[in-house]
Amino acid sequence: MKRTMLSVAMLALCSTTATFAQSDYQADSIFIRKIFNTALSEGHSYEYLRDLTQKVGARLSGSAGAAKAVEYTRDIMVKENFDNVLLQNVMVPHWVRGAKEKAYILSGKQKIVVPIAALGGSVATPKGGTKAKVIEVQNFQELRALGTDKVKGKIIFFNRPMDPTKLNTFEAYGGAVEQRGYGPSEAAKLGAVGAIVRSMTTRLDDFPHTGSLRYASGAGMIPAAAISTNGAELLSKLIKENPDTEIYFEQYSETLPDVASHNVIGELKGSENPAKYIVVGGHLDSWDFAQGAHDDGSGCVQSIEAVRLLKVLGYKPKNTLRAVMFMNEENGLKGGIAYADSAKNKNEKHIAAIESDRGGFIPLGFGVVGTPAQKAKIVSWTKLFTPYGLYELGPGGGGADIGPLGPQGTVLMELIPDSQRYFDYHHAANDTFDKVSKRELELGGASMAAMLYLIDKYGVE
Incomplete structure (x- = not known):
């Protein structure tokens, strides 16, 4: 029985790999190189992060800083001419130190x-x-x-x-x-x-x-x-x-009544399937005494950058691409829950969601939560990522904010950077802008853009 199941899994992997091998691999490789070249020579994410951490600063849910961060990230995506930028209402806890x-x-x-x-x-x-x-x-x-x-x-x-x-x-x-x-x-x-x-x-x-x-x-x-x-x-x-x-x-410290806040959503509309969505995101809130540079300012600006890179390169997505800044991951997950509830109520089809919430360190791969066939298809793209140091596609899981989308059949993915220094700064006052490498941050945003491109072009089924 085990041997039969293994044979079926191997056939699925080989079939998916063969399907991908018949595609225009050279064209994909060239376009992904353009993504990385643009990110590394003309990237915006590092300056986005500078402003988010130093001009906005700490952003605990319910605080003035969190409200300012909502406005800041909305304004970025409007300035970058995303097709649609909207605020999604969410009630969040309001704890003060x-x-x-x-x-x-x-x-x-x-x-x-x-x-x-x-x-x-x-x-x-x-x-x-x-x-x-x-x-x-x-x-x-x-x-x-x-x-x-x-x-x-x-x-x-x-x-x-x-x-x-x-x-x-x-x-x-x-x-x-x-x-x-x-x-x-x-x-x-x-x-x-x-x-x-x-x-x-x-x-x-x-x-x-x-x-x-x-x-x-x-x-x-x-x-x-x-x-x-x-x-x-x-x-x-x-x-x-x-x-x-x-x-x-x-x-x-004390807990005050819940406060109205927002998830921030920026879109590039799909040309063929505008009612189907692929999400990249991070959480906008941070702890109150920290700039939240790695946790999770990096994930937010990488997500905006991933969509922006495809836009400036003239890519026309089949499906609608969304960059989502989730509110309240740190002490409630209300933003992720509200987003998934809205998707379910509107009967929105989310093909895949990718989260960056492990810091802005050098990327090593992507974790994937999906069926064996879905994982096999994504793993078949490994050859396109290895020139950029991403060797591991598959091991790991999705992020906390996108987790509530899982029961709706969404493939969940998480950018996996090197983790050795993350907990040096996690939830502490030393999680500041100067701890983030510009180049490593930009590589992460480019990696997410490349994955967005492949999922949009080939799907996950």
Whole structure:
């Protein structure tokens, strides 16, 4: 049975490859070379990113910065003469950090200030802050083994690092991030008064990396903050030396009523199938104390650039191409959900969606979520991408914002750049414009344009 299934899969791959081999490979190769040449010599994405990060700046959903980013990206696509530019209404959460957090460790006679950042969605500490003995744990099993008697009235310190041996840093992130997302509620269930979480990065530095938490219903909402990795190392050392070590922290965050915002959509209309769509996108929001250059300003400007490159090269798409700036990926995914709901309600057919949300680093390939035949067809184009350093088509998946389109039969894809430095900056104040390479950013936008071109020309079926 397994051998038969394998034979069928191989036949599908060979058939798809043969179909592509009969196409005008030379013409495709020449046009894709034009895409890359134009991006690298006349690209606009780097200057778009400069303005988005330095003139607009931080763009957390519900903020004035997010509203300004909507206007900025809309104006870019109007200026670039996209066929249609529109704003799609979406209601988003409005969490605010308030004044800068304060924290210090008390161990014996030592009082040491450490950098922290409230986790997105966290409640504030009581007036005057929270101070208590701190207990370090590596995972939820250790926490639960302590029991209510040992946890009640304490601050729980989740200190499991990202696994540095994982070459795929997103895999390392996935292996540690649940302590940030769910740790505060797990601690609250046992009576803890606060939670401190080691920042999600393999780098040792003084930047706290924020990110969303998810309070469990009925568990109680305790204040929670990320501590920098240097701070985490110090706190762990002091606890080992003195089990009575305490930590004090003060934060002022609150959740306000939801706010009206927008996804920003720019189109090149299809000449044959205008009611069928191929999307490239990134998320427009960023955390409130960061410029959000890699996460995800890069993805947004690469998406605009991908469509712009095809336009300036005179390509007339068969299907309608869309660049979509999704709002609210960081703390709610409301933009992605609203976009998919609108597509379903309007009975729009989305052939494929490509997201860039892994930073503006050098591109290595594309992840693909689809049927075996769809994957095989996309993999058959590998030869066209290898001259540009993209060797991996297939492994991986789609992005969070386009995920809600999956149940509608859309092929989901994600640009896969080198991941080794991404979590140095992820959700931290050092995610700034100067950390992005102009050339690497432009290569990513060109890669997305090339994939748009091939999907539009050949389809995915």
